[in-house]
Amino acid sequence: MLKHSLLTILCLALFVSCKNEAKQTVDLEENRAKSYNQDDGFVTLKGDFIYYGDAAVLQTASEIYGVVIDENLHLLEKEVKPFKKEATDMVPVTVRVRKFEKGKDEEGWQYRVEIKEILKVEAPDPESKDVIKLAN
Structure with missing residues (x-):
């Protein structure tokens, strides 16, 4: 039971950290796209x-x-x-x-x-x- 709980917590922690990293990358890409797409x-x-x-x-x-x-x-x-x-x-x-x-x-x-x-x-x-x- 303890191993199962630790494995679940570890998987959850990895999922959350990957999600935050992906969001930062998306934000930067959106900003870059904004720069090029504004034609300014x-x-x-x-x-x-x-x-x-x-x-x-x-x-x-x-x-x-x-x-x-x-x-x-x-x-x-x-x-x-x-x-x-x-x-x-x-x-x-x-x-x-x-x-x-x-x-x-x-x-x-x-x-x-x-x-x-x-x-x-x-x-x-x-x-x-x-x-x-x-x-x-």
């Missing part, structure tokens, strides 16, 4: 975000973008702050942005993004070995 010129980007000093960067798997410093950037910085151990830590985010080319007389990466909506902020992977430390 905004795109969804997922990457590592850092705001340090007077520069903000979003690094995706294939591109690096300079981020426009505005009110939405500061809102994103407030959301990522609890995940940072050091000021130079990058935090995974998913955001809707307006992507545009930088001016010819401006320095920086070829493309810039202006954050329009924050979809998700995640904790950095503690197992990641992608750490760069700057020192004098």
Whole structure:
């Protein structure tokens, strides 16, 4: 009887945890679909975000973008702050942005993004070995 009860509880726990994970994935997919289906010129980007000093960067798997410093950037910085151990830590985010080319007389990466909506902020992977430390 005890084994049967433990097995039932274990199965129930697995079912509930899988259901929550699937819901989070569906929500993100709905948000992505919303971004592409709105035909508003905004795109969804997922990457590592850092705001340090007077520069903000979003690094995706294939591109690096300079981020426009505005009110939405500061809102994103407030959301990522609890995940940072050091000021130079990058935090995974998913955001809707307006992507545009930088001016010819401006320095920086070829493309810039202006954050329009924050979809998700995640904790950095503690197992990641992608750490760069700057020192004098």
